[in-house]
Amino acid sequence: MRYTATINDKTYEIEIGANNTVTVNGEPHNVDFRTIDGSRLYSLLMDNLSWETLVDRNGDEYRVLIGGELHVVNVQDERTRKMAKAEKTQLAQTGEAVIKAPMPGLVRGVNVNVGDAVAARQGIVILEAMKMENELRTPRAGSVKEIRVKPGDKVEQGQVLLIVR
């Protein structure tokens, strides 16, 4: 599984593989990661270097304390990265806002009807993809012009789901 960890403007491409291997920006490492107290204290052995960390999480943001240093890390996986990208590109459009599926999946729900007024960033379609429920939101306020999918539909990446004007 691939993740992107961002600290300030620095990014780490991290791939977590089988057999305790983690590849960081193309460099493989051997890791052994354990929770110590079942809550915030973790031990990481990486290539036999021993690290102890205290971690607080808030959404996708991790506050990691190591030796008195605080590192605030944002983590995106493939799914959250695509979701974020989709919202960004849809936001850039003017006129009609076309809501497309950011990845292949199964429509779990449509929360609006044609003609409904919608607020900016209102959740309108639930798309199950990569075994998670993802809420797709309107890029801006408007009214629902067209709905092209219904619950239970399988959709392809880039398929138009809904149009707001």
Place this chain on the structure above:
Amino acid sequence: MFKKVLVANRSEIAVRVLRACRELGLATVAVYSEVDRNALHVRYAEEAYCIGPAPARESYLRIDRIIDVAIRAKAGAIHPGYGFLAENDHFARACAEAGIIFVGPPAQAMRAMGDKIAARRTVAKQGVPVIPGTYEPLRDDAMIAAGNQVGFPLFVKAAAGGGGKGMRRVETADELPGAIARARSEAESSFGDSTVYLEKLISPARHIEFQILADARGNVVHLGERECSIQRRHQKMVEESPSIALDDKLRERMGKAAVAAAKAAGYANAGTIEFLLDKDRNFYFLEMNTRLQVEHPVTELVTGIDIVKEQLRIASGRPLSYQQKNVQPRGWAMECRITAEDAYNGFLPSTGKIISLHEPTGPGVRLESALYEGFEVSLYYDPLISKLCVWGPDRAAAIMRMKRALSEYKILGIATSIPFHQKLFQSTNFIGGVFDTTFLDERFTMEQGGSDEREQVAAIVAALLTHDRRQHALNIPPPTSSTRGGWKRFGAVEGFGR
């Protein structure tokens, strides 16, 4: 000697005093507020009595209730610790009237030093240098005139003051009348006494204080100095003994001045003379603290003298068992005040339950603490939760040892000042001894991040935790009727939300 001691305090200092009593074979009595029922000092003492609700005014500051308990429990003496009633001469008198020994100075000495203007006069008469300023209570017009003689910038301070209350910094003459008015009203509301005085601003300066021990027969010794310049908004964060700023000659001069100041006040028991030391190595009497100090362990570590036991012996009427020449400090000691404050969030108070605790130990480490797993840190009392002290043969060794001990100390459940201390002990200015009382506020910041290596470790840890969460999420059955997102649902199931 009395046989039973009541400790009129809570938290680490109550435990500290109870330990001394136990080692002296004295029976012990604790008092506690309703929220402190489970506190360590309550369980540590042989007897414990509830004295009221959580707010200190209704419990730890209730003189009447504490005296009642002492009588009921037949305690021969009361030790006030520090804070709460420790410098309250009414309390000292109430003890005397009830026939109970107050472990501290005589009420009149406490009062003489508690009035900062009177204290300035008293010690100045003995030839001890005092910060230039005013020495008598003055009316506003006389004080404004005196301001020009003192020179600016200066401080307006409350005669009954302490802890920065009723204190105003004044840059220019035209600000003085307003500052006097505000300081007076603040002093009136905080201490019930609007008397103020002027004191010239000494800056840059180090805060150097001398520990005093005096018996009831007029014998006074000092136990050397403590360096307390590492302060955040007038609150000490780190103390050490000795100070890198003193040599033997200056130490001897300041020590003699401290002893003279204590003698002038007719002082008995443990006390502290605070000085400011300017960049030209001139020292000035600042004030006397008529109690045990938070930072007393650093003096104990270098002198080998148990100050709390000495307090109890002196209070029972025994003479000092040594003279000045017998006090031979050795090595270097340091203390970090660990507070329940979020160092990476503007030192905001942090409250909550201690869910897990890993305390430092090993050679040369002393931890003064009343924490335990399950303890609830509340907003009712001081944020100080423990004091981590170390001893080393020299300053460099003490610093390395403190860094080692800090890295071992893990308090989970609340945010603490530990990351601040870790950063401070990496600062080249601190390590080099290049600091004064303005250092923390003006030349030290808690910046995020640090080494590239640790940053990468943080990134990997965060990715591993995200991965872990995703793997867990896959095992949760798909949603049925709920339209909530998978993330949120998972949060609710696992209680991940903060």
